Amino acid sequence: MDSLDISLKGEESSYQIYFGDLPKLILDKKVLIVTNPKIAGLHLQTLLGRVQAREVYCHIIPDGEVYKNFKSVESILETAFNHHLDRKSLMIAFGGGVIGDMVGFAAGIFMRGIDFIQIPTTLLAQVDSSVGGKTGINNAFGKNLVGLFYQPKAVYINSQFLRTLPQRELSAGFAEIIKMAVCFDREFFKVLENLNIGDECALLAVIQKAVSIKAQVVREDEKEQGIRAALNYGHTFGHSIELQSGYGKYLHGEAVGMGMVMANTLALALGLINQVEFDAIKALLEKFGIPTSYAIKNVESFYESFFLDKKSLNSRIKFVLPQGIGGVCFKDDIPKALVLDILSEFA
Amino acid sequence: MDSLDISLKGEESSYQIYFGDLPKLILDKKVLIVTNPKIAGLHLQTLLGRVQAREVYCHIIPDGEVYKNFKSVESILETAFNHHLDRKSLMIAFGGGVIGDMVGFAAGIFMRGIDFIQIPTTLLAQVDSSVGGKTGINNAFGKNLVGLFYQPKAVYINSQFLRTLPQRELSAGFAEIIKMAVCFDREFFKVLENLNIGDECALLAVIQKAVSIKAQVVREDEKEQGIRAALNYGHTFGHSIELQSGYGKYLHGEAVGMGMVMANTLALALGLINQVEFDAIKALLEKFGIPTSYAIKNVESFYESFFLDKKSLNSRIKFVLPQGIGGVCFKDDIPKALVLDILSEFA
Structure with a gap:
């Protein structure tokens, strides 16, 4: 074992x-x-x-x-x-x-x-x-x-x-796997692009790889004082989606997948990723059947709900954003107007 | 400071x-x-x-x-x-x-x-x-x-x-101070016997002494794997008194004081303390206005409530008992019949 x-x-x-x-x-x-x-x-x-x-x-x-x-x-x-x-x-x-x-x-x-x-x-x-x-x-x-x-x-x-496990829940799980690849491991991202979903043996290897990335991050920063916060990529937006749509409508992984696309839209606007990378991440999410679009009903209240996030300190929202594929960064100085612009693209 | x-x-x-x-x-x-x-x-x-x-x-x-x-x-x-x-x-x-x-x-x-x-x-x-x-x-x-x-x-x-602070609450606080003296410090017990209750300066010194004993115990055993459990002297019985009388009737310190007398009755029966020591502890509790008698309504259900105590493991009750004045020991092998006998003295 x-x-x-x-x-x-x-x-x-x-x-x-x-x-x-x-x-x-x-x-x-x-x-x-x-x-x-x-x-x-x-x-x-x-x-x-x-x-x-x-x-x-x-x-x-x-x-x-x-x-x-x-x-x-x-x-x-x-x-x-x-x-x-x-x-x-x-x-x-x-x-x-x-x-x-x-x-x-x-x-x-x-x-x-x-x-x-x-x-x-x-x-x-x-x-x-x-x-x-x-x-x-x-x-x-x-x-x-x-x-x-x-x-x-x-x-x-x-x-x-x-x-x-129902297909929908399997898909939701892949959202977290893709999250770890995008933030930490470009090679792993490529493995996922080439993965044959029906291959149980390959799936096992993917699970072990994802867990080993997670374990490494937790070892370095158990209490989330630093790098562990990277694992929240997609989650700031995702949590707001879950809160606004009512828990139960989306699976957590689905909300994270949609949240990753929102985070990527912001990262693209800031020049942290390019259009090719944006498209590749979206395509990978879609390959695993993860929803990538969400219609925000009220942009202002969606924005407000960020402040309930545990990562928001002193009334500043801490965004976790990809930096290319395989890299990650934190931004807590993004102007509200820009965030609202990005959210409006989903309204 | x-x-x-x-x-x-x-x-x-x-x-x-x-x-x-x-x-x-x-x-x-x-x-x-x-x-x-x-x-x-x-x-x-x-x-x-x-x-x-x-x-x-x-x-x-x-x-x-x-x-x-x-x-x-x-x-x-x-x-x-x-x-x-x-x-x-x-x-x-x-x-x-x-x-x-x-x-x-x-x-x-x-x-x-x-x-x-x-x-x-x-x-x-x-x-x-x-x-x-x-x-x-x-x-x-x-x-x-x-x-x-x-x-x-x-x-x-x-x-x-x-x-x-009302006199009754001041008294209740002294129950915990006496508890620490009985378990850990015979000299401190004597200090309490001679304390002039109205002397604020002397009270301050007593508070510092009690806190220093407590701090020492916590430093040695934060998670209560060993010696810290001694601080529960009087509490196994006291918690049952609070549970059975309904929270609010007695102050916590009062229940602990009555619980100490019950524990002492058991310790006396086991030869862990003698009659002189039993009387000295009771007299000290009474000096500070702490109640020392409680009428148990139902001995069997009082006994049963011990098993909810966090110190009870594998259906064994762990009693914290004084060993002379200034010493403490744990007993988890006391026959139920003896405990019921002791409880009956309070029925």
């Missing part, structure tokens, strides 16, 4: 990411598996066959970004208390990014923090959200505005779960 | 505890002060005169343990979002332990963690809860069961705030 080491500053928060078939997990403690109805139906039996623990409980949360809230986290905690989980117990996040983010948050605040592991079942969660310890929930003000940096004890990535 | 250094493992989480008049706090950022109506009425003007920041907002929470819940934390977060606080902003906890615990928790999860400082206004918060980074809330299952280890950036301890 391949694995990748995530060594962070504190020894406590280092962990392994494993690739391949799920091994037998022998855990001399109480375990709470949290999943959604769909994954429970498809794969819970498989997971239960792999987990050997003192006591195993399951908690099922409705599927979807709209349920990524305090109420769901409280329901996880309630189940944990009802079954008398203690400080040595373990939670397992078994599902996509929504499940992973909420279980990490719940584990982080249950009795001031217990262990959890990530077993991501969507492409997006496998390449992005399960690695790096960002946990949290959405609220009326925006996405992921409440949460913790709280690292899992291990991540198990098994591409077999992707066989049952 | 005297100060005490708390150096924890990660550099990030080291901070100073200052004693004396509140200095001018010059903060080039947005600041959210969280307090309760009583402290706001008595001291907010003083604090506002000391804080010089880009923008200052206040959020007021009803006073009392019964409001130490998710709803209050959400209300703090809502105010923070409404005023567009960002990752560089600061929260100030201005009040007793309830305010401090909730603001620490809210700051810890707002945008995955922003800075906060503690300005405790009760004796209990000054000597105990403001130092050490335990934050959290109560829920239907018990006290402080949801929260974080999240250290403040600084603690400012000013005994002038105690002049307006």
Whole structure:
């Protein structure tokens, strides 16, 4: 079984990411598996066959970004208390990014923090959200505005779960993979341009590559003081799309894909990328079936919602923009008028 | 101005505890002060005169343990979002332990963690809860069961705030001071026996001594893997008293005082302390006006509530018991029958 080491500053928060078939997990403690109805139906039996623990409980949360809230986290905690989980117990996040983010948050605040592991079942969660310890929930003000940096004890990535993943969710996952290629790795971008989507073996290699880029970035900057913010490329615009369209209309990866096109339009206007690069990124998004156009209803309120972004400091919006393909930069001095001009192109 | 250094493992989480008049706090950022109506009425003007920041907002929470819940934390977060606080902003906890615990928790999860400082206004918060980074809330299952280890950036301890503190709350604070003397410092216990309660200067010295003991324990064991658990002396019983009597009937320190007497009764039965020591501790509690008797309504359900305690692992209750005066030990192998016997003495 391949694995990748995530060594962070504190020894406590280092962990392994494993690739391949799920091994037998022998855990001399109480375990709470949290999943959604769909994954429970498809794969819970498989997971239960792999987990050997003192006591195993399951908690099922409705599927979807709209349920990524305090109420769901409280329901996880309630189940944990009802079954008398203690400080040595373990939670397992078994599902996509929504499940992973909420279980990490719940584990982080249950009795001031217990262990959890990530077993991501969507492409997006496998390449992005399960690695790096960002946990949290959405609220009326925006996405992921409440949460913790709280690292899992291990991540198990098994591409077999992707066989049952709907095409639309697979596409959404590719948005995050393309994001990492655009920001950090021109060669990887070319690999994606040539990828045969049906080739499971090639897909595996792509997942490992994306995770290794993510892991490298997280190792360098766990708490997002610097370079980690690059992973938010497409997200400032994407979060506003999700907020304005109502969580649930678009998948997170879809919103990020559309957000990348908006960011690229701004980057093009600033001369950070050229038209050929702009077109190549858009073409790659489209190759994987990611939507690239979004109609902004109200440009001014779309702009205002940027200020709720965690990257906006002192009333300045920090834009993450590509610099060619394989490079990335931050800009917090872009005049409002220019941003509104760009947004108007999408109105 | 005297100060005490708390150096924890990660550099990030080291901070100073200052004693004396509140200095001018010059903060080039947005600041959210969280307090309760009583402290706001008595001291907010003083604090506002000391804080010089880009923008200052206040959020007021009803006073009392019964409001130490998710709803209050959400209300703090809502105010923070409404005023567009960002990752560089600061929260100030201005009040007793309830305010401090909730603001620490809210700051810890707002945008995955922003800075906060503690300005405790009760004796209990000054000597105990403001130092050490335990934050959290109560829920239907018990006290402080949801929260974080999240250290403040600084603690400012000013005994002038105690002049307006009701006698009952002053007494409750002494319960935690006595707790530290019993567990760690026989000489300090004698100092307390001889203390003239009206002597503000002597009180100041007592506060500094108690904080220095607490700081030493936290430095050694931030995450309560070992010795820090000693600070829960009286708390296993005390938490059950608070849960069963309904939060709000007793002050936390009062419940801890009664819990210490219960723990001592068990320690006496086990030969860990003798009758003279038992009587001396009880007399000291009574000297400071702390209640020492509590009538348990239902012994069995009182016992059951121990299992919700965070210190209970694998269905074993971990009792913190005095070993003479100035010593402490942990016992997780006490037969249920003996514990029920002890509890029956209070029924």
